[in-house]
Amino acid sequence: MKVKSLKGQWDAVAIAAATLLALSFVFGGASQGHALRLALVELAALPLLVLAASRLIQTGSWRQHRFALGLLAMLVAIPLLQLLPLPPAVWTALPGRDQAVLALQLAGLEPGWASLSLSPDRTWGSALALTPPAAFFLAMLSLSQAQRERLIQFCFAAAIVGILLGAAQLASGSDRLYVWSWTGAGSVNGFFANHNHLASSLLVTLPFAVIFGAATLRRRDRRTSALWFGALFAGLVVVALAAIRSRAGITLFAPVMMFSLLAAWIAAGRGRPGPALLVLVGAVGAALTAVAVLALPPILARFDTEGAPEARFERWPLVAETAQTYLPLGSGLGSFDAVYRSVEPLEELDSTFFNQAHNDYLETWLETGWLGIGLILVFLVWFARRSWTAWKAPPSREGDLQRAASIGIGVLLLHSVGDYPLRTVTLAVLFALCCGLLELAGRPAPAR
Secondary structure, X not given: OHHHHHHHHXXXXXXXXXXXXXXXXXXXXXXOOOHHHHHHHHHHHHHHHHHHHHHHHHHOHHHHHHHHHHHHHHHHHHHHHHOOEEOHHHHOOOOOOHHHHHHHHHOOOOOOOEEOOOOHHHHHHHHHHOHHHHXXXXXXXXXXXXXXXXXXXXXXXXXXXXXXXXXXXXHHOOOOOOOOOOOOOOOOOOOOOOHHHHHHHHHHHHHHHHHHHHHHHHOOOOOOHHHHHHHHHHHXXXXXXXXXXXXXXXXXXXXXXXXXXXXHHHHOOOOOOOHHHHHHXXXXXXXXXXXXXXXHHHHHHHHOOOOOOOHHHHHHHHHHHHHHHOOOOOOOOOOHHHHHHHHOOHHHOOOOOOOOOOOHHHHHHHHHHHHHHHHHHHXXXXXXXXXXXXXXXXXXXXXXHHHHHHHHXXXXXXXXXXXXXXXXXXXXXXXXXXXXXXXXXXXXXXXX
């Protein structure tokens, strides 16, 4: 009987999903300069995409998720539409194509057929990069409850390994332990090329650990290992954030912890907080106290810019102004670097370069126009409705996961205001995991 249960938990879809999740953590922690590693993750996503889609079609469960699947189809359709070849009379008349036409004229060439995107190779790369999160989202809809919990537990293990790797990177003082060659020694990056993205990954997994632990109190489970793990994991995340020194991670920690504790109280049965539940709060408090005593000055130094303005904030108005030039259809996914270089003021030219807008909403507006912004607004409506359903639902194993997933999605949406976390495959797959869990909050009661 035990062997049969294990087989039920690790069928073909679950194995493919676990494989993709592992490869995403190891090879998907950068947003650029990793074509070969990204190709490995994308290839690993293809079997999962086929298996998960086949199961949804065979079982007919796709009908319960038509709205979410429609959103996914629209997301995939945007880069594909931008790659369709257009006749010269059409694409030359699009806003913002004057420089491309002028370049052809100076070269003595006649305009031929071309795509809407100004960087079709990067747009095609953006389309392929959607394969891992799309496959994982479908997998989360087709897996069983036990299989989903196994994948979340895998995320805990990956987060702990990432923290330990980051500690080793900091202690070594050399660049030999860094997964990405262009990251500098002395920072805590783990599997990521950017320490901010490591912080986001920890904040996404934190609510699941806290809520998993608190749920044992509702079930009167004699095993307290999950509760202790949640408390220790929360304390470990606090210490890790202090070492990472990510301004985004430190800023987002307070609201994430507040909502996680609220969800933990719901998971525990909405009763008076007992000593066991207070262990979670105590672990976080102890970690915060240790950080305040030992590492507060370096953390505060990260927020002290000595009166110098933040470069990304200064450049956002120019990005917004440039986006208006390419409305209503945008310049093409992945074209930000080329477009910004064409309008970058001479006084801003230095040894660094502004390769991303550091605001995914602005960058999406520039690259996809009103279509992309409209899709974001529709997604936010979906997110609000599913979150409302999840948070008003009574305590249950599925409800606990859905509330944690809503917090994880909120982390990445807020971080996207000042950075580009979803342009890394690892965080995109974690985002898809959370979206798949939250989508289940909309299923009819008998289906649950």
